[in-house]
Amino acid sequence: FVWQGKKLIADIGKMMSVQVIVEGSMNSSNPYFSSSWRRSFTGGFILDMGVHFIAGLRMLVGCEVVSVSAMTSHVDLILPPPDNLSSVFHLENGCSGVFVMVVSSRSPKILWRVVGTNGTLQIERGFQGQHGYLVSLYDANGQCKSSFFPFSGVTEELKAFFNDVSENTLKKGSQFVPEHRLSFVEGARDVALLEAMLESGSRQGKQVQVK
Secondary structure (H helix, E strand, O other): OHHHHHHHHHHHOOEEEEEEEEEEEOOOOOOOOOOHHHHOOOOHHHHHHHHHHHHHHHHHHOOOEEEEEEEEEOOOOOOOOOOEEEEEEEEOOOOEEEEEEEOEEEEEEEEEEEEEOOEEEEEEEEEOOEEEEEEEEEEOOOOEEEEEEEOOOHHHHHHHHHHHHHHHHHOOOOOOOOOHHHOHHHHHHHHHHHHHHHHHHHOOOOOEEOO
16 A cells, blocks of 8 residues: 555655554553563563654655654553654655654544645545455545555564565576565664654654664
8 A cells, every 4th residue: 555655655745744543552452562572671562562654654655754753651651662753754855744653542543644735635544334445536626536545564564574585586696676675774764764763752743863
């Protein structure tokens, strides 16, 4: 679904604003809640869950985040701190946006929204009770075209990974180019962005450059 959004991003014209809202449902009934390793590093579930949505953000906008300013808080004491994050970020293309994450919400929601000079692109989880993502493009006249993508998650990621491994094995010594987003460097960049937000939050919103 993010690939589809990336294909459509050019249709909205010049980016003016980006919003990413993640309201998770992490609580004691969640199967991931009791994973001890998720509590053993700074950032807890913000870092563990958030990195996936940061990856989607970076893929969608097609450029890097250069700096962030964030505030964090710890409200639900059964969760490791912090469990809430609100951040303003600045892209290298001059656009700015917000990344808001709540680890435990009574009404879970996931939303990416990019507003441009010629329209708006929106990706939202859930559609009429279905498990998946709705990708909507609103043009300059307010008309909307939408496509629904059932949730595939890890399955598609594993397919892409195994495909690249097998292709590289079969074409050993050739100029095979693997999927860019499967690079460990890209994963490190996703983590680096969230770490910058967490650092800013620990410094009461001080602007931090993404390393």
